[in-house]
Amino acid sequence: MRPAGTTERIAHTAASPEGENSTYVLPDRGVVVDPGPPGDASWEVLRSGLSAAGLPVERVETVVVTHWHADHAGLAPRLAAAADATLALHEADAPLVAAYAAERNRRLDRDARRLREWGVPDALVSELRDADEPSPMPHEYPVVTLTDGAAVGGIEVVHAPGHTAGHVVLDAGDALFLGDAVLPTYTPNVGGTDTRLTDALATYLDTLDRIRERAREADAQPVAFPGHGSSVELLDRIDAIRAHHTExxxxxxxxxxxxxxxxxxxxxxxxxxxxxxxxxxxxxxxxxxxxxxxxxxxxxxxxxxxxxxxxxxxxxxxxxxxxxx
The missing domain is CATH 1.10.10 (Arc Repressor Mutant, subunit A)
Structure with missing residues (x-):
């Protein structure tokens, strides 16, 4: 696998509890990872950031999204359409972008059922559902589905479920694009962020093991790029997250x-x-x-x-x- 080459970061102001979002640009490959949250202001940040990185919109070839959450995927269809680029997600998360409107309704129903199973009062469940504003994303958009071990834009796809069912880490050899699998200061939520998962914590811990082994087996320690913030000490942070969950x-x-x-x-x-x-x-x-x-x-x-x-x-x-x- 050839090195990632130049990697540029575009920072979006805080759009989620995890803090400032990170979009990663690989100009040598024509790849954009996690374009960022929806909306015109974020779009202008993305466009100007791409130009500054040496990959203007019209030269983008592949848009890869680590997971379906709107703060990462919200601009993906808009960028892919403007660039006539491929949009790709793991097969488990792809429907939540490819069929956004229909899957949003299913998600709201599923979330409400699960919240009641957890004992959340009906009034709070209804309040939460009513407050869930639809994202300004197309109701449908063509998405290429990815599987574990596949390559996209010359980057290996590593299925990393836990935060969502179809979360991926992208392995470019000398760089790992982590999405929300490992974050520098915030412990990624498990359980509430994707109610399709029935064994979220055990699944997530398996993912941490897999990421750790991949980093340890690399010829040189890969640079770790988180989905929020600009950098993370990967192995130390994995240990800290595991200790947090034990406690x-x-x-x-x-x-x-x-x-x-x-x-x-x-x-x-x-x-x-x-x-x-x-x-x-x-x-x-x-x-x-x-x-x-x-x-x-x-x-x-x-x-x-x-x-x-x-x-x-x-x-x-x-x-x-x-x-x-």
Missing amino acids: RVRTAVAELSDRDGDGVTPWAVARSLFGEMRGIHAKMGAGEAAAHLAFAADRGLAERVGVGPDRYVRGDARSFDGVDC
């Missing part, structure tokens, strides 16, 4: 009652962990708690009980030995 599993389990209790919902655990939440924060918090409780249940530290909203009690296992994330 969060312990904290979540500590909120549970013993077997003779009625059980505790993920929403109740989330409120203990994060306080009062509304809007998108309610979704992220409930999903985060649910992901950690499911992980604990798979290891005997918790047990799901009852019907209706998910409820958990303490499991038979009482030792955390061997369950480090």
Whole structure:
């Protein structure tokens, strides 16, 4: 695999809880990674950034998106159309851009069901749904679907699920484009950011292992480019993220009652962990708690009980030995 060559970063002002978005431009390959959030202001930032990077819009050949979230994919159809370029996402995330309008409705229904399963009150579920504004993206747009190990623009696609079902990391040999798989200061949410995933934390931890092994096996340490911020110390940050999740599993389990209790919902655990939440924060918090409780249940530290909203009690296992994330 030939080196990435020159890589230029275009910074978009904060469009999400993770902070400032990063678009990456590979002029030697005609590739743009994660064009950024939708809207005319972001479009002007992207256009001027591409020109400054030596890859004006009309010379873009390939637009690759690491995952379906609008702060990364929002400008992708607009850029691909303006450049007559290929737009590509992993096959699991591609429909949420290729059939945006239809998939948005399915996503809202799915999110509402999952939030109720987590014990989020109906009023908050309705409030969250009503506040979900549609992005100014085309209802449909042709997307090339990618699979693990495929090449796009001369870059290897590495399936990296957890934050979303179809998240990818892009391996250009001397550079890794991480999307939201590993971020420099913010721990990527798992559980609330894609409710299609049923074992989000375990899936994400497998992804971290895969990224770490890929970095360690490289002839030289690749430069790591995160989807938010400009740089990250990859191996150290992976260790820190894993330690964070280990502690969060312990904290979540500590909120549970013993077997003779009625059980505790993920929403109740989330409120203990994060306080009062509304809007998108309610979704992220409930999903985060649910992901950690499911992980604990798979290891005997918790047990799901009852019907209706998910409820958990303490499991038979009482030792955390061997369950480090």
